[in-house]
Amino acid sequence: MTAARSPAAPDGLSRQLIATVASLSAARDLDTVMRLTTRAGRDLLGCDGVSFVLRDGGLCHYAEEDALEPLWKGRRFPQEECISGVALRERRLVVVDDVAADPRLPVGLYRPTFVRSLAVAPVREDDPVAVLGAYWGRRHQPTPAELELLQALSNAAALALANVELARAHHEAREAERHQRLLVAELSHRVKNTLAVVQSIARQTLVRAADLEQFGDRFLGRLGAMAEAHGLLVTADWKPVPLHAAAAQALAPWQAQCRLRGDAALTLPPPVHLALALVLYELACNAARHGALSVPGGRVDLDWRLTPNDDGRPGLALHWREHDGPPVAEPLRKGFGTRLITGMIGHDLSGRCTMVFDPAGLHCRLWLPADP
Template sequence: MSLIKLDIPVRTAVLLESFLELDQAILDALPIGVYACDADGQILRVNRRAIELWGRTPKLLDPVQRFCGSFRVESLEGEFIPPGETPMARAVLAGESFEGAEAVVQNADGKRWVARVNVAPLRDEDGSVVGAINCFQDVTREHEMRLEIERQQRNFNLAMIASDMGTWRYTMADNICVYDDNAQRLYGLTEARFLHDKDGVEAKFHPADRNRMWARLAKALDPKGDGRYDVEYRVRQLDDSWRWLSAWGLVEFEGQGTNRKPVAIAGASRDLSERKQAEELHRLLGNELNHRVKNTLATVQSIVNQTLRGAVDTEAARTTLNARIVALAGAHDLLTDRSWAGADLADLAARAVAPFVSGQIALVGPSVDVPPGQALALSLALHELATNAAKYGALSRPEGRVELRWQVQAGRLNLSWRESGGPPVVPPTRQGFGSRLIEHALSRDLDGKTRLEFAPEGVRCSIMAALAEPGPQITPPTTPQTTPQTTWTRPSA
């Protein structure tokens, strides 16, 4: 038990005798418990309040029940204190003095309460201890309130830590701001006191935020205002990085009317870094979404215009238009699944040729990511090649075959489309939408080169493009069966 010693001048036995001679009515009128022991620890005198607190009446001059009339005494931490080690025993046996020492007392009926004791040893003229007097009272409610305050403080501290918050107080007289431990961490400080002068502010607060901070501070300090301070700013950290903080507080004024003046600001600050990062990301995503929507609308508009230009058969034009938009939507789905971080070319190719004749198209190549713009362009190009093959080329006959093969070398994509087994190819007399898309738009969108050939044995298309990020170094296989690359062949229906 933590005990506080008190220096008391040498007493005389007369004091003990005087206490013993006091009228019992006077002792019983005292609002605190009082009792005295002799040099052997036997209880000589006790008042009514002490008996009430103990819940029993001790036997006077009893050699068995010495030092204390309590049934059981424990430390505040719950450790048992034997009678011979109580404050009264230590005062009688060792001459120690105690002021404001606290302990838990358990009565015989089970009641538990907190006692605060003041014990003073009594000495004769030679300085020898002849006894001691103990004054004590029940401070259970005060103790519980103190524990509750401590609990609330702990909860407050935990809440401040969990919410990345810290508290501070700025005084005008010395221009000093004092930060708690959490706030020191947020502000990148190594000590609690911070001098809020010109040099300190310029070293700690971001140049772009200082005017706003000073303006909000001036408004809060206005004696005619409500004294509320609220601002967001960036503060320099120990590693020279910047952290966004929100600071708010309330000004303390003194005086009234024209004499009212600010003396301090008490407030708190909170880490806004994650929120600011989220806002910046939201802004970037909004801009990117706006850009992509515009590009998509422009692509759809081009598809519509090219499809309907010179169309004679309205129904056939509608069917073609729908198929092209579905192909574009398929590429969008792939990109959406990966948050528009790109698309796997193998998945994109499989989806582009999925509506066409099964078992006649072989897809040979590695898994490689292509950026969003290239994914949309490739999806439309492959759809146009497959559509043309189904109408006029290899996919228009059961024995026809198409091989789509790609590889990546030194960060460049090489893709080839080869048809075989179809009817003899006759070069078109005019350039349709598919040809224009592949030879012109595709080259621009892919930042590369395309070549479309109408060879008699089958249409061939080669595409070369620079990927946004270098892909894996792939050596083209000699045959699909012996290569470590994956071969995708659509199953028969």
Template sequence: MLLDRDLRFAGMNQAYLDVTQRTREELIGVHVMDVFGAAEDGPDEGASQRLEGSFRRVLETGESDHLALLHYPIRTIGDHGEAVFDDRYWSCTHTPIKNEKGEVTHILQHTSDVSELVRARPTQDGPRSALDEMLGGGVFRRAMEVEADNQRLETERRQLSDVLLNAPGFVAVLSGPDHVIQFCNEACYRLVNHRDILGSSVQDALPELGKQGHLDFLNDVYETGEPVMGRQRAFTLQHSPDGPADVRYIDFAYQPIRDENAQVIGVFVQGHDVTDVVLAAERQKLMIDELNHRVKNTLATVQSIAMQTARTHEDPRSFAEAFEARLMALSHTHDLLTKSHWEGADLRSVLEHETKAHGIGRLTLNGPLIGLSPARALSLGMVFHELATNAAKYGALAHGDGRVTVDWCVVNHQSPQLKIVWTEVAGAPVREPERRGFGTRLIERNVRHDLRGTVEMSYTGHGLRAEFTLPLETEA
């Protein structure tokens, strides 16, 4: 008889109809297990599962499947028209019928009724002839053992296939000297962007690998029988004909597959995509290098502050106060940059951080949003700290009604410049200091050397006026 892919009857010969006592109209289009499934006084659940399992294996593998001996009673019509089950033994062969694409479309079942042979088995003890041995069950017993072994191997094969299909790393089986891809799990498909590679050679399926020398590794394994392994090797994969190539870093192992004569017949490929690990290590190294650079710069700044402060403060107490204040200014800007993950800060935020201790209401900040790099934010933070400290000691902020205005804008758009004007307006006259202190020298040094700009400082009767002109930073 013939079944379709849904295990529904598609055809049968007269012998099948005779032995089952059915008509063709009763069977065509009906599911086989609905007619010949497990039933009371009929086939038990185990026999029914064996029969249906054999059909399923043919559909899944595309290969013939055999049941050497199947105890399977069938329902017939009794002498008085009642339904009865006739105890039968069968030997079954299930053969796939395929279309031009090699797809299974039907299953041909050929059965031999071996009930009489089974029932003819002699029961007496003692020596047996060859015929007695055959009829006595030796042949049947061995056939059943072979079938049991085949079923066990098929179960193990399915389990291994499931493990490989669901493995977290990629797995592929390549056959022959051309490395035809016979098996590829889901992780492998993800790696190659789900390209249709099954049944193709590696050269045809992934031509970009040949240009990178990876095909030579497979050839070496096939020719020498020696495995090849690699760690964090770069694979450039072309996910689409016109799209950009994608570089992936991969740990892999290519191992030979041998036949019963120890001849290499293929290559087993396994590995893991470790791109995320490699990129994380690169980012970590970059962060460590950047941290080292920042620490060195910070230590150099602290050393310069300590030396310059010591030159202008002979008294240890006044030195400690000035040195601590300048370190705190540096720390404030560091805190501001940390909040942005050291991607930079805007000019207004730096000004607010360095002057808020003197009362926000006494400072007026006017200007557009200007982004600063970490290095420029640190330099301007120190400059604004010195200006605010000087104003609090000697200038406008030393008097209760004094005020400070900070204006900034972008000038000269052909060669953009950032212009910052610090203006103090005190309620009482302010005298220009008789000597240049460390604060003044620090401001001039930071502006000219670190910021590559210019500064002009002058004293009016109300306090200091400082005008800064700096090249405007760009994203580049």
């Protein structure tokens, strides 16, 4: 418990109020504003306690106090049940010289405290966001000068809160500008990478195509697979994409002949998703031209699970298996699709790719590290 304070002399009041306003103008957060205001209130008014009460919807939140002994700090009351609510609703200064005799006050709320008289002033009179309350432990009729000081301090707190809001808005604007610069840089990086991949696919497809019609079909197919993979990322706000969704999208044209099995909650980071989407598309296109997806009764199983590789490094294993298609034979030379698969898995994702050309159907085993 701290001793009651005597109000400063008139000259001292002016100097102290000016100093308080200066300190409040430099405050940049709500806690500092409330702490400075309640401390200054006790010094300026010589009262036994001051509280800073925030409007919290329909409640009064006693957020800060400087008093002889604890009052209601941290508690919330309906506006209809406390005098601070009157000041908030009626947008005016309220004085109670005897808390026991005023019908607007719940006596039970004040009986356990030292409070016998009080005055509360709205913070921002036109649209109050808070209330500054001054309390006396004896019957006291605040003088006009004391009430003027209380309202002046409330007005200073209102200006300080406006400054805090401006500072917060300025900080958020700067953060938004910084975030925008990062987004532009990231977008530029992604566009360059995407164009490089598109150019490489275009060159390799053109070299391997028998004619322009074949080039157009295969290039547009690969470009479409890339576009759909990017679309899934945009929908996910460039966050990790569920592997099941990525595989289902890549194999959508052949969904009736494909069975997907694996952890539905497992997700892929954007770079892994983009690469794996192209890999699955190439496997499916190869199966549609030469393998199980080239005949009505053929089917493909795609399984995945988290598993370490031979040296214990954690990662993701995928197994592509074709069934009931035409007999499979190992090609005499690797086409662009095979090189794209092995290149993306081995080079881009630091993984491993093994293809087994079983006459009963192609088996392709992929392993990707957990942190490519």
